[in-house]
Amino acid sequence: MSAWIPVVDPDVVDALQYLDAWCSAGDSLDWDIAVIAYDVPADIPVHGVRVPAGLYTREVTGGGRHVIALRWTDRDALAQQVADVAKRHAAYLHIDHARPGFVAAHAAEIDRCARAVLALVEADERDGGPLYDAAVRCWHDLHDHVDTNDYVDGNTGSVAVPWGTDAVVDDLGGHEFVTAVQARVDELLHERDRPLSFDEAEAAGLDGTLRDGSAEHTWASLTPRQRAALGRHWACTERVLNPYRGL
Known part of the structure; x- marks a missing residue:
């Protein structure tokens, strides 16, 4: 049956x-x-x-x-x-992945660098940034709005990243660590991509009724002002679980 x-x-x-x-x-x-x-x-x-x-x-x-x-x-x-x-x-x-053994051996450093990259992404989502009003749900979304190389360039001074051949032990061709960091950034971006409830969407000033699979409201789709409004809603309702606390 x-x-x-x-x-x-x-x-x-x-x-x-x-x-x-x-x-x-x-x-x-x-x-x-x-x-x-x-x-x-x-x-x-x-x-x-x-x-x-x-x-x-x-x-x-x-x-x-x-x-x-x-x-x-x-x-x-x-x-x-x-x-x-x-x-x-x-x-x-997301078909590009570093070897599981490599990722396991460098998990802490990969996560540290990925969170630093995510901080750059979120800085660009603020007022006046190139990602303002852009719905960034995954690493691939960035390509439509910015040069993603800017986020993984150790020479920018923004992120202390050991890019380059032999910068990390067992890094094949100097690319595996970059791939692993990008994959981890992708995971962190997806963690923000939970569909908002009616109350959350309305608190952010959105029509919370649309659920057709093509215009779904998520944290990643909100503008900075909408996120701020939603943050105030969480505070006013004393929401116990805030999966985005600290973003």
């Missing part, structure tokens, strides 16, 4: 995008699919359409142009589907 059944009512399919997402994975713009999951605890009216209680996903493909919806009968199967899409998406976007 299948863990899901298709949602055939087009009004319900459309109504799902106005609900707060439970979780999501993938990216219908940069990749081939985005999966947005919804947990509807009780029947809820959305713009005059009744959405029955249950677990749902909206799969958005073709650059956000094609949408199908499924209703899930198995929560574990749904969670596994989202995890599988996330894993395949990460593998698709």
